[in-house]
Amino acid sequence: MSSSSHNDFVLAVHGGAGTILRNKMTPEREAAYHRGLRAALEAGRSVLADGGTALDAVTAAVMALENEPLFNAGRGAVYTSAGKQEMDAAVMDGRDRAAGAVAGLCGPRNPILAARAVMEKSDHVFLIGESALEFCRAQGLAFEDPSYFFTEQRWNALQETLAMRKAGADDQDESRKHGTVGAVARDRHGSLAAATSTGGMTAKSPGRVGDSPVIGAGTWADNETCAVSGTGHGEIFIRYAAGHEIASLMRYAGRSLDEAARAVVMDMLAPAGGSGGVIAVGHDGSVALPFNCSGMYRGVVRGDGVLRTAIYDEPLIEYRAKAQSA
Numbered sequence: 564m565s566s567s568s569h570n571d572f573v574l575a576v577h578g579g580a581g582t583i584l585r586n587k588m589t590p591e592r593e594a595a596y597h598r599g600l601r602a603a604l605e606a607g608r609s610v611l612a613d614g615g616t617a618l619d620a621v622t623a624a625v626m627a628l629e630n631e632p633l634f635n636a637g638r639g640a641v642y643t644s645a646g647k648q649e650m651d652a653a654v655m656d657g658r659d660r661a662a663g664a665v666a667g668l669c670g671p672r673n674p675i676l677a678a679r680a681v682m683e684k685s686d687h688v689f690l691i692g693e694s695a696l697e698f699c700r701a702q703g704l705a706f707e708d709p710s711y712f713f714t715e716q717r718w719n720a721l722q723e724t725l726a727m728r729k730a731g732a733d734d735q736d737e738s739r740k741h742g743t744v745g746a747v748a749r750d751r752h753g754s755l756a757a758a759t760s761t762g763g764m765t766a767k768s769p770g771r772v773g774d775s776p777v778i779g780a781g782t783w784a785d786n787e788t789c790a791v792s793g794t795g796h797g798e799i800f801i802r803y804a805a806g807h808e809i810a811s812l813m814r815y816a817g818r819s820l821d822e823a824a825r826a827v828v829m830d831m832l833a834p835a836g837g838s839g840g841v842i843a844v845g846h847d848g849s850v851a852l853p854f855n856c857s858g859m860y861r862g863v864v865r866g867d868g869v870l871r872t873a874i875y876d877e878p879l880i881e882y883r884a885k886a887q888s889a
């Protein structure tokens with residue numbers, strides 16, 4: 564995808580990747596996903612259009628996706644095999660590689676704000692479990708009861724996955740298995756940021772942490788190369804240091820953002836069994852959205868304000884055009 568003019572901004576978001584099949588989707592559900600992505604794009608766009616930072620834009624976009632129960636993050640997160648929700652999130656500022664991450668939390672309404680508080684209000688990068696919750700309380704973050712995060716769909720998905728496991732079958736339905744939300748942006752000052760938030764994978768072991776909060780795996784940003792947010796089989800993304808690998812291919816091998824992102828998603832993650840994709844924004848405002856499975860909920864907005872979203876292996880759909888033809 565082409566890069567933007569020097570002082571233009573760009574924001575990309577994702578709502579997870581996997582086996583997303585048209586024949587399993589109703590038109591209403593499909594429209595709801597597009598709406599959810601557009602709401603996130605709009606939340607980040609308004610920050611960037613006002614001259615705000617990429618960091619604030621990705622935070623706002625991810626909060627919108629966490630608040631939308633359709634996506635596996637915050638409200639609507641998936642369940643562990645023990646029937647609990649354990650959420651992971653991370654944020655990274657490309658200006659100075661400041662980063663914050665949390666893992667295994669259920670409580671803060673917006674896990675991405677917990678990650679951001681770790682980045683800005685602690686001496687650390689990564690906090691987990693009970694102590695992370697205490698830290699969030701001390702920071703005055705909004706908390707919710709488990710009932711706020713509950714959705715029947717995720718609960719039923721857990722029961723189905725557990726029943727399959729009991730019968731000795733592997734759950735092949737990746738859309739039921741995982742999901743994640745993320746945002747990457749370049750602001751008008753040329754700075755980059757990335758944010759990722761997830762409930763992880765359905766029926767994961769209690770205590771399991773995926774790639775999303777691991778800096779360099781599911782989340783990465785530095786102004787000299789790119790900002791990346793991943794979604795997919797987290798264990799493989801961690802082992803291949805997916806986000807950092809994309810940045811390294813740009814930095815040391817002189818690859819373009821598109822070449823680097825495709826090389827990692829198609830030639831490294833896919834052969835290793837790492838189904839999924841990434842959204843990435845380059846220092847020059849270029850955007851890459853590669854995925855190696857049938858779909859990825861994704862969207863892009865630039866300074867022209869046109870919201871473009873897609874789900875399957877298809878070109879991005881302009882919201883204006885869609886509204887006119889409806």
Ligand code: ASP
Binds near residue numbers: 580775796
């Ligand atoms: N990457 C996430 C994890 O492994 C799940 C996903 O993106 O689907 O926790």
